[in-house]
Amino acid sequence: MAAGAGFLLDLGFGLLLLAVATFALRTRTTYAAVVGFVAFGVLLALVWFRLGAADVAITEAAIGSGLTGLLLLNASAMLRHTESAAVGLQTRLPVRAAAFVAAAAVAAGLAVAVLALPSPAPTLAPMAVAGAPATGLGNPVAATLMAFRATDTLLEKVVLLLAIIGIWSLARDELWGGRPGRRHEADPKGTLVFFARLLPPVGIVFGVYLLFVGADHPGGAFQGGTILAAMWLLAIMARLSDTPAIDGRWLRFWLIAGPAAFVLVGLAGLALGEAFLAYPQPFAKPIILGIELAKIVTVAVTLAMLVAGPPERPGNPHR
């Protein structure tokens, strides 16, 4: 009975995901497609949770759906003046047929690959669980990200830095060193300002909580950093704060703090004779928490600046 109910729930989620994905692809306006994408991400997070992957679920909800959705919304707002022209365009039939064939081939290939997996699928999970106590972390996902696959996690942070440089390089020459995004308008006695004063204390506590709880339970610096970034963006939108000029020293310091701490620890591991990113055993957990603390600020600042976009206003003239 219980298994049957679970199966019905999974079937419902699967059909709903397909329906929302179809909506997002078929709908005519970019804005509606982005709304469909966000709904798809939230549903996908629920599916990850059903699969027992709570860490992935939180990441999908915060970054896959929330942050990426916000970036896409910004992009769709910028494209609004080209929207009417684009809606009238009809791709030629051969192109659409080729796209259909390519997409169907990819889907079929993925289906074959998944169905051809031996059952039970090959997995390194038991090794990760067995090795986790050596790192002092109770959450094997955190142990994998911060110890067994630390190089991957380090390079992820570097990719984020490259993304920021890419966005900033879209600035017009005379605005280099200016402030990203436009200055937002907000009624100082309005709802948004009230909300932006009320929510950040709760959000900041929750973001830092996600970082610390991530050692032993689902969570981590990336998820926590996303929430901190959202709180900062909320204050910026309510005009309680402003985006910093992109040549500011503190901004640049925090943008590189996370990867820099990671690289320093990695080099120290090399110098002390073991290997790049080898943590000395008894101090593994404090070192990892130290990296994570630097990382959460870096993630928060990086993600907020990604959403804020390229500089659009002159910064401080005296700098």
Place this chain on the structure above:
Amino acid sequence: MLIDFFSAALIGTGAFFFIAGTVGLLRFPDTLTRLHALTKADNLGIGLIVIGLLPRVADVWTAAKLVAVWALILLASATVAQLAGHSARREKGSR
């Protein structure tokens, strides 16, 4: 047994409010009435579901988390409804 009945009744009523709110969202004629249907029904629905879940949780911390989730959803949905309503009215006025 009594607790099970209590939970089922409250969660069922909460789900009913969600369905009613969704019907309102789909059927009502303009933005403001749709927002009304959505937020009223969602707030009541989530509140009833949280009350229904409270007697079933393992400890006080989980219960506190559930109540915090409820409070945050109330805050967020009330704020977003206000903002969406404002912008809908402004668009109407400028036309």
